[in-house]
Amino acid sequence: MEYNVIMNRKDILKTIISDGQTTPLPKVWRRQLELPIDSEKIVTLTGVRRSGKTYHLFGTMEQLVESGVDSTKLLYINFEDERLRLSGEEMDEILQAYRELYPDTNLSDVYFFFDEIQEVDGWEKFVDRLYSSITKHIFITGSNSKFLSKEIATSLRGRTITYEVYPLSFSELASITYPDVDPNSSRGKAQLANLYDKYLIRGGFPEVIKSDDSIKDKILQEYFNVMLLHDLVERYNISQSVILKYFCKRVVATTASEFSVNKIYNELKSQGYHISKDTLYSYVDNIESIYLARFVPKYSESFVKSENSQKKVYIIDQGMGASLDFKLAGDKGRLLETTVALELLKQGSQIAYSQDETSECDFVKINKEQVIEAIQVTYDISDKKTLEREINGLVRCCKRFGLSEGYILTIGADETNKVDGIDVHILSAWKYSY
Numbered sequence: 001m002e003y004n005v006i007m008n009r010k011d012i013l014k015t016i017i018s019d020g021q022t023t024p025l026p027k028v029w030r031r032q033l034e035l036p037i038d039s040e041k042i043v044t045l046t047g048v049r050r051s052g053k054t055y056h057l058f059g060t061m062e063q064l065v066e067s068g069v070d071s072t073k074l075l076y077i078n079f080e081d082e083r084l085r086l087s088g089e090e091m092d093e094i095l096q097a098y099r100e101l102y103p104d105t106n107l108s109d110v111y112f113f114f115d116e117i118q119e120v121d122g123w124e125k126f127v128d129r130l131y132s133s134i135t136k137h138i139f140i141t142g143s144n145s146k147f148l149s150k151e152i153a154t155s156l157r158g159r160t161i162t163y164e165v166y167p168l169s170f171s172e173l174a175s176i177t178y179p180d181v182d183p184n185s186s187r188g189k190a191q192l193a194n195l196y197d198k199y200l201i202r203g204g205f206p207e208v209i210k211s212d213d214s215i216k217d218k219i220l221q222e223y224f225n226v227m228l229l230h231d232l233v234e235r236y237n238i239s240q241s242v243i244l245k246y247f248c249k250r251v252v253a254t255t256a257s258e259f260s261v262n263k264i265y266n267e268l269k270s271q272g273y274h275i276s277k278d279t280l281y282s283y284v285d286n287i288e289s290i291y292l293a294r295f296v297p298k299y300s301e302s303f304v305k306s307e308n309s310q311k312k313v314y315i316i317d318q319g320m321g322a323s324l325d326f327k328l329a330g331d332k333g334r335l336l337e338t339t340v341a342l343e344l345l346k347q348g349s350q351i352a353y354s355q356d357e358t359s360e361c362d363f364v365k366i367n368k369e370q371v372i373e374a375i376q377v378t379y380d381i382s383d384k385k386t387l388e389r390e391i392n393g394l395v396r397c398c399k400r401f402g403l404s405e406g407y408i409l410t411i412g413a414d415e416t417n418k419v420d421g422i423d424v425h426i427l428s429a430w431k432y433s434y
Contacts, residue, residue: 009090012083013097020076028059029176029206033163035060035139037067042131042156045141047165048291048316049231050223052206053141054078056165057113060139064111072102078115088122095134111137118142124155131159141165143231144289167204167317169346170196170339170433176209183434193412196430200335203319220323224248224292231290238286243268243275247283251293252315252324256334256341259284259295259313291316294345299352299364299371312353314341332411333379336429337362340377340409343433354397359389361397361406374398374406381410381426391419398422407432 035043035056045053061074075098079086086093095107112130117123117140131138152160174181177195182188202208205223208216228248233241250264261280268275287293293316298309315321318338322329329335344351344363354361354374365373374397381387394406405423409432416425 009084009086010093010097010100013077013094014101016077016081016083017075017094017098017101021071021074025058025062025065026055028055028062029168029172030059031056032169032172033165035163036161037063038137039161040136042127042138042140042160044152044160044162045139045165046162046291047141047143048167049143049227050205050207051165051167051291053143053165054115055206057115057139057141061111061113069111073105073110074113075110076113076115079119080116086120088120088124088126091120091123091126095130107134109137110135112139114138114140116141116143118144124152128156128159131156143291144235166342166346167319168206168209169204169343170199170430173199173204173209174434183431192430192434193428196433197411200318200332200339201322201329203317203322205317205319208319216319217323220317220320224320224324227290227292231292232286235290236286238283240273240275240279243273244283247280248287248292249324251287251313252321253328254313255293255315255321255328256337257312258310260310294341296341296363297352299354299366306352314338316342318342333377336379336409336411337377340375340429340433344375354400356396356400359393359396361393364397364401371401371403374401374403376406376408377429378408378410381408381413391424394424395419395422 031052033056035045037060045056047053057076061076064074065071075094077084077094098107098110112135114123114127117127127138127140152162168176174192174195178188178191181191183192202216203220205220208219211219228245232238232244232248238244246268247264250267251259261277261284265275265277265280284295288295294314295311296314297306297311300306300309315338318335321338322335341351341363344365350366351363352366354364354371361374362377363375364371365375374394376390376394378386378390381390390408394408398404398406399420399422403422405425408424408426409429410426412428413426414428414431416423418424
């Protein structure tokens with residue numbers, strides 16, 4: 001009986017492998033992130049669901065075929081395939097199935113692409129053995145950054161290079177929508193400015209970019225529901241799903257603002273719910289680990305103080321936030337700040353916000369523990385008091401960190417002024433992101 005079970009699963013694996021090699025690769029958008037093909041490292045992609053990790057794999061497979069690698073030497077498996085119910089100990093059947101299909105092919109020449117590998121318990125031991133004794137051509141993806149980081153650190157011992165994949169950046173969207181645009185022409189500027197206005201509401205999930213406005217919200221709400229039920233409730237065995245959903249909704253509603261676990265704890269307590277603060281803090285870690293949101297600390301020269309500071313929260317995609325919270329959808333200021341925060345993260349920047357006794361600066365970029373850039377974000381600077389407040393916060397921040405210039409990102413304004421010796425660049429947000 002056990003023999004038949006193994007043979008049936010191996011036949012399924014053969015079918016999956018063969019289908020992956022004979023089915024034409026889907027047309028993919030080339031992203032700014034290009035994966036190294038022959039790094040001799042395990043290339044790991046993490047990121048939110050539906051952000052394009054799989055298409056990064058397809059794009060790499062396409063590059064390999066174009067370079068002359070035979071498609072039979074590409075082995076792609078998506079472990080969310082409902083036909084697969086593998087444990088880590090059973091993953092060797094993948095190699096057995098491939099050997100039976102191609103007995104004359106040396107496995108060291110095969111490129112392995114394992115999609116959503118976190119679905120297999122104990123996957124890391126198999127991948128470690130595969131890397132150590134068979135091939136250096138391994139690419140893996142997962143939607144749980146904390147899980148992958150922990151397992152990689154403990155089991156794969158520095159043999160990987162890891163890339164985070166986010167929904168499309170504005171510059172990626174622009175290159176897809178207007179591949180031949182001249183950003184310096186009047187027409188090009190108008191096209192890009194209009195596209196950025198839509199980007200504030202629609203966000204950058206690839207499927208949404210291709211969909212009609214009439215179903216945009218339904219798609220993004222479904223993404224949220226899958227993340228809530230599958231990535232959080234099931235993966236972390238969370239029993240109080242009603243409280244978790246409330247907590248996640250508050251994360252969305254608070255985007256581009258300081259996030260207080262203590263405040264939510266008191267809200268829940270007043271409604272008769274019983275849950276510890278420690279559990280709520282664990283929800284913060286869980287939410288970050290599945291890329292539902294990012295929490296940005298207040299800058300401090302002390303790492304400990306920065307980590308323990310009051311953090312600001314940003315939903316992982318401004319379009320998803322707008323689809324889940326009608327107040328956020330109507331608040332272009334917070335949508336713009338969220339979009340800028342995400343653009344900075346997509347660029348790979350380490351960011352924080354700066355605050356002193358009298359003012360705040362929305363973002364500082366950090367490199368090697370040094371602040372290298374200061375950025376304010378405001379949708380509308382037509383109000384004189386608003387502009388003065390933003391300039392004051394920016395100038396104080398620049399002086400604090402010894403910067404000679406800073407940026408105020410807004411909509412539809414471009415000028416530079418010198419204030420107290422600081423060059424204040426007021427710039428259209430789309431130009432900064434393009």
